[in-house]
Amino acid sequence: MKRLAIFVSGGGTNLQQIADYFAPNPEVEVACVVSNNKDAYANQRAKNLGIPLIMIDRQKFNDKAFSEELKKMNVDLIVLAGFLWLIPQHLIDAFPHKIINIHPALLPKYGGKGFYGHHVHEAVVAAHEKESGITIHYVNEKYDSGDIIFQAKVAISRNDTPDDVAAKIHVLEQMNFPVVIENLLF
Numbered sequence: 078m079k080r081l082a083i084f085v086s087g088g089g090t091n092l093q094q095i096a097d098y099f100a101p102n103p104e105v106e107v108a109c110v111v112s113n114n115k116d117a118y119a120n121q122r123a124k125n126l127g128i129p130l131i132m133i134d135r136q137k138f139n140d141k142a143f144s145e146e147l148k149k150m151n152v153d154l155i156v157l158a159g160f161l162w163l164i165p166q167h168l169i170d171a172f173p174h175k176i177i178n179i180h181p182a183l184l185p186k187y188g189g190k191g192f193y194g195h196h197v198h199e200a201v202v203a204a205h206e207k208e209s210g211i212t213i214h215y216v217n218e219k220y221d222s223g224d225i226i227f228q229a230k231v232a233i234s235r236n237d238t239p240d241d242v243a244a245k246i247h248v249l250e251q252m253n254f255p256v257v258i259e260n261l262l263f
């Protein structure tokens with residue numbers, strides 16, 4: 078059995094897609110959802126899916142006991158899905174090459190502190206980029222800077238708004254994230 082821990086901060090569309098994708102697969106389960114935001118709709122999605130929800134604050138997140146809690150749950154892969162906090166060293170040490178993130182742009186461009194959600198698409202449109210995309214990468218102690226695992230691109234037209242770009246990126250996320258996770262697990 079492969080067990081995922083999915084970390085969330087927002088709407089949870091990636092959580093939903095991953096959970097739905099693996100629901101028919103007896104070899105994979107979402108062991109828990111970890112959330113740092115009491116208002117995140119992802120929390121409701123976890124409850125609807127019957128997945129244990131672990132709420133964290135900064136103190137719990139930075140405490141080594143949290144890594145041990147995830148180890149005790151036999152988590153094989155930590156998936157950051159819209160999670161906005163930097164990962165502490167104790168988690169990186171406890172799960173070497175076992176923490177991945179999805180970023181809604183073609184890293185290394187449009188990544189790093191402050192580049193999340195709409196801010197990314199606004200910057201891409203402001204720069205008149207002809208394409209954007211998603212990057213799935215390993216997580217290290219810096220934002221959006223671990224080894225790249227997968228990228229997918231989409232064309233951006235001259236009259237695309239940041240919302241249009243966000244919609245195109247969302248499709249790429251939904252199509253690719255679960256498959257990339259599956260390929261990492263097996």
Ligand code: GRF
Binds near residue numbers: 085088
């Ligand atoms: C997505 O664009 C994802 O790429 C980024 O966070 C955004 C929100 O994701 N990491 P979700 O709807 O909360 O899964």
